[in-house]
Amino acid sequence: xxxxxxxxxxxxIVDSSCGYSKEEAxxxxxxxxPLQITLLGKTYTEGVDITADEFYALLGKGELPHTSQPSxxxxxxxxxxxxxxxxxxxxxxxxSKVSGAFQAANIAKNDCEHPEKIxxxxxxxxxxxxxxxxxxxxxxxxxxxxxxxxxxxELRPHIHVFAGMDTLxxxxxxxxxxxxxxxxxxxxxxxxxxxxxxxxxxxAGKALGTSxxxxxxxxxxxxxxxxxxxxxxxxxxxxxxxxxxFSTDFFYKAxxxxxxxxxxxxxxxxxxxxxxxxxxxxxxxxxxxxHKLLIQRIKxxxxxxxxx
Numbered sequence: 652x653x654x655x656x657x658x659x660x661x662x663x664i665v666d667s668s669c670g671y672s673k674e675e676a677x678x679x680x681x682x683x684x685p686l687q688i689t690l691l692g693k694t695y696t697e698g699v700d701i702t703a704d705e706f707y708a709l710l711g712k713g714e715l716p717h718t719s720q721p722s723x724x725x726x727x728x729x730x731x732x733x734x735x736x737x738x739x740x741x742x743x744x745x746x747s748k749v750s751g752a753f754q755a756a757n758i759a760k761n762d763c764e765h766p767e768k769i770x771x772x773x774x775x776x777x778x779x780x781x782x783x784x785x786x787x788x789x790x791x792x793x794x795x796x797x798x799x800x801x802x803x804x805e806l807r808p809h810i811h812v813f814a815g816m817d818t819l820x821x822x823x824x825x826x827x828x829x830x831x832x833x834x835x836x837x838x839x840x841x842x843x844x845x846x847x848x849x850x851x852x853x854x855a856g857k858a859l860g861t862s863x864x865x866x867x868x869x870x871x872x873x874x875x876x877x878x879x880x881x882x883x884x885x886x887x888x889x890x891x892x893x894x895x896x897f898s899t900d901f902f903y904k905a906x907x908x909x910x911x912x913x914x915x916x917x918x919x920x921x922x923x924x925x926x927x928x929x930x931x932x933x934x935x936x937x938x939x940x941x942h943k944l945l946i947q948r949i950k951x952x953x954x955x956x957x958x959x
Contacts, residue, residue, distance in 0.1 A: 661799070664743070667685040669778065673685060673699050684721050685697050688923060690709050690714060710926070722755060723759040741788065743774055744756055748775065748851040749924070776807075776810055777920075778918060787803065787806055805945070810936075811847070811935070814932075816842065865901045868931055875937065881935035884913050884915050885930075888926070889929075898912075
């Protein structure tokens with residue numbers, strides 16, 4: 652750029668729970684931190700050497716996987732690389748209630764070369780939720796980092812997910828269901844519906860049979876209305892056919908004016924927690940101020956704080 656001062660940019664870091672492969676994330680200009688999964692005695696690096704389809708094929712062999720977060724050293728290397736030119740760096744991290752990755756990132760920030768440039772945001776979400784945050788950041792990435800962080804904080808409680816699960820096994824073994832209710836659910840052929848509560852995967856309810864579970868998800872999307880100004884994702888884990896049934900017979904009938912929504916496949920790490928044959932929706936619920944007005948209000952609030 653010659654003698655002209657270089658304009659500072661925002662560098663974005665994601666972990667592999669966002670559902671992108673390393674190649675896909677880097678093609679979009681993001682820095683990438685992968686998580687790891689151990690299954691059938693072998694450790695895989697998510698988004699690097701195992702695809703979602705490969706993971707679910709291995710999962711079908713019966714062994715429960717184990718997951719592990721990146722080391723602080725790996726985060727430190729990425730932080731130093733992203734901040735080396737003096738740019739602001741934003742990490743959109745998988746929920747701290749699901750993984751220790753956010754804690755590892757905090758340790759790394761203290762040891763990196765430019766900690767004042769590193770901004771860690773606990774999405775209290777994953778996968779489709781992180782994609783919604785990425786979409787938001789892309790709209791306002793020219794704003795000061797303080798404004799971006801305030802906007803993400805305001806958006807966070809509006810992000811919802813409702814996902815039907817064919818089996819209660821993974822919810823039970825993850826400690827989110829008592830042995831009694833697990834046994835009762837099996838006896839009654841109950842299907843679980845999962846959601847996020849303050850960053851943790853919890854049960855939103857149970858339904859008898861797949862059709863009732865799909866109806867339950869639609870009812871929840873009416874109870875917490877979809878804000879169509881933001882992305883809405885249809886999701887599945889191992890079998891797209893079950894999502895096709897949900898979208899054709901239930902979702903698009905409930906929302907006929909919103910067709911052909913983007914479809915995303917649950918990444919291996921999240922699939923480790925909820926299992927195969929999962930389907931559902933990730934979206935923003937409720938009304939928010941129009942974006943330009945919201946950003947202006949955030950700027951005014953931050954200015955007022957700075958004057959105190």
